[in-house]
Amino acid sequence: MSEKFKNLINGEWKDSKSGNTFENRNPAQWNEDLIGIFPSSDKEDINEAVAAAKAAFEKWRLIPAPRRGDILKVVGDKMLERKDEIAYERTREMGKVFAETKGDVQEGIDTAYYAGSEGRRLFGLNAPSELPNKMNLSFRVPIGVGGFITPWNFPMAIPTWKIFPALVCGNTCVFKPAELTPKTATTLVEIIDTAMREVLGRDYIPGVINIVHGKGRIVGEAMIAHPDIDLISFTGSTPVGKRINEVAGASLKRVSLELGGKNAQIVMNDADQELALEAVLWGAFGTTGQRCTATSRLILHKDIYDEFIGKLVKKVKKLKLGYGNDKGIDVGPCVSEAQRETVNSYVKIGKEEDKAKLVAGGDYAKDDALSKGWFYEPTIFVDVKPGMRIEQEEIFGPVLSVIKCNDLTDAINILNDTPYGLSSSIFTKNVNDAFVAIRDIKAGITYVNGATIGAEAHMPFGGVKQTGNGHREGGWTVYDFYTEWKAVYIDYSGKLQRAQIDNY
Numbered sequence: 138m139s140e141k142f143k144n145l146i147n148g149e150w151k152d153s154k155s156g157n158t159f160e161n162r163n164p165a166q167w168n169e170d171l172i173g174i175f176p177s178s179d180k181e182d183i184n185e186a187v188a189a190a191k192a193a194f195e196k197w198r199l200i201p202a203p204r205r206g207d208i209l210k211v212v213g214d215k216m217l218e219r220k221d222e223i224a225y226e227r228t229r230e231m232g233k234v235f236a237e238t239k240g241d242v243q244e245g246i247d248t249a250y251y252a253g254s255e256g257r258r259l260f261g262l263n264a265p266s267e268l269p270n271k272m273n274l275s276f277r278v279p280i281g282v283g284g285f286i287t288p289w290n291f292p293m294a295i296p297t298w299k300i301f302p303a304l305v306c307g308n309t310c311v312f313k314p315a316e317l318t319p320k321t322a323t324t325l326v327e328i329i330d331t332a333m334r335e336v337l338g339r340d341y342i343p344g345v346i347n348i349v350h351g352k353g354r355i356v357g358e359a360m361i362a363h364p365d366i367d368l369i370s371f372t373g374s375t376p377v378g379k380r381i382n383e384v385a386g387a388s389l390k391r392v393s394l395e396l397g398g399k400n401a402q403i404v405m406n407d408a409d410q411e412l413a414l415e416a417v418l419w420g421a422f423g424t425t426g427q428r429c430t431a432t433s434r435l436i437l438h439k440d441i442y443d444e445f446i447g448k449l450v451k452k453v454k455k456l457k458l459g460y461g462n463d464k465g466i467d468v469g470p471c472v473s474e475a476q477r478e479t480v481n482s483y484v485k486i487g488k489e490e491d492k493a494k495l496v497a498g499g500d501y502a503k504d505d506a507l508s509k510g511w512f513y514e515p516t517i518f519v520d521v522k523p524g525m526r527i528e529q530e531e532i533f534g535p536v537l538s539v540i541k542c543n544d545l546t547d548a549i550n551i552l553n554d555t556p557y558g559l560s561s562s563i564f565t566k567n568v569n570d571a572f573v574a575i576r577d578i579k580a581g582i583t584y585v586n587g588a589t590i591g592a593e594a595h596m597p598f599g600g601v602k603q604t605g606n607g608h609r610e611g612g613w614t615v616y617d618f619y620t621e622w623k624a625v626y627i628d629y630s631g632k633l634q635r636a637q638i639d640n641y
């Protein structure tokens with residue numbers, strides 16, 4: 138019998154109202170490892186969860202923010218105690234290697250402690266009044282019920298980036314995780330709910346955190362259209378983000394969108410090549426290329442083009458594919474059969490439509506042990522030209538496109554010429570070139586002599602252009618998304634004072 142999981146609604150773990158379910162399987166051992174059975178929910182389950190979150194909000198917003206922060210510190214402690222176990226299950230569920238899933242859990246822990254401490258800040262601002270005997274204050278107030286819709290590639294870190302700041306600010310949560318990673322999401326919610334019960338004791342408020350499993354086009358759609366959800370925070374693909382913006386925007390919900398990327402690493406002719414090689418291997422093939430910040434383009438200076446590619450291909454051919462919980466594995470499987478088919482279809486486009494030159498990979502991994510899962514060979518196309526589809530469109534798999542550039546200006550123009558703008562990187566020893574790149578690259582994140590991936594939890598995270606709608610997660614910036622500013626004027630003059638009129 139496989140384990141059966143439930144939704145958490147109003148403090149109670151329960152099946153979907155319809156009783157429908159879906160399976161979650163290990164992408165490295167598809168037929169052999171059934172992880173669990175999860176509720177496939179409907180609009181009615183969302184309605185119940187939103188009603189619970191709405192009622193809970195009136196109590197939760199009155200819990201002092203430092204106390205809400207105390208809960209998050211306990212959440213961080215519990216995640217730390219269970220770090221290896223959560224990472225193991227994460228790898229089993231999603232496929233990336235154990236060292237990386239540990240990093241994903243650590244990012245959640247860091248976010249818990251950061252958000253926990255924010256309970257004692259959440260600073261407001263005061264400004265002098267233009268009138269005598271009058272005081273002006275402004276402070277943050279929570280917004281209400283938040284709807285959180287997340288992808289499968291960082292199933293621990295991404296929900297924590299959203300839910301922890303939302304909670305410490307005094308909002309309540311309805312969480313719909315990706316269908317491919319429901320177990321990690323359930324573990325996270327179970328930890329939050331347990332910490333709430335422990336810290337609040339008899340004052341525990343059911344309905345502050347709710348999780349509703351199911352399909353995006355059913356559960357997700359019900360959330361974005363729900364009149365009692367006040368804000369939506371979404372991370373996922375750009376087409377779904379656009380749809381969410383249209384529907385949620387129609388009722389003027391606050392919407393934060395973190396979407397796709399087509400990130401590039403530039404390597405100049407003066408760069409430390411060994412370092413740049415290590416970075417591109419990690420950036421392009423870590424998490425099997427399924428990161429929003431993955432290096433999917435490598436822009437090489439013409440002077441080092443052939444030499445660098447020669448070294449890179451040798452290293453890529455040595456990468457060891459396998460189940461990420463086994464020792465010595467570099468690259469896990471694609472998350473699903475459908476994702477692997479998308480990768481393969483882009484490889485076909487690269488060969489047949491773009492006519493780029495394939496120098497590594499380009500097929501399903503055929504080894505016996507690998508045939509049990511959705512493995513794809515780490516793939517490199519060279520002589521890719523700006524504008525080709527594999528150079529412009531997000532593939533979200535282990536495929537790297539290499540493009541030749543003439544100089545720094547050319548490199549930056551190539552890097553900027555996509556619809557996306559999430560992460561970027563330049564390898565150079567020339568300090569002037571580095572600063573020009575920092576200034577001129579159009580992306581939310583730029584690394585100098587580092588891979589395109591590896592964001593830190595206390596820094597702003599997000600992108601420009603079609604990567605998002607201008608909000609940032611992480612660090613101090615996210616608190617603006619989860620609060621409204623309230624301006625307060627206190628007049629202690631004892632008379633009616635009219636701003637702009639009596640004083641000018």
Ligand code: NAD
Nearest residue numbers: 287288289314315353357358373374377395396397398429
């Ligand atoms: P996806 O857009 O298919 O799904 C994301 C979530 O949206 C899932 O929970 C899904 O069920 C839900 N969803 C799908 N259709 C919906 C609808 N009509 N209404 C409401 N919800 C709906 O993305 P994915 O395949 O899970 O993740 C990969 C994508 O996420 C890539 O494009 C990647 O770049 C992006 N991503 C971006 C960031 C970032 O911070 N910018 C981080 C990670 C992933």
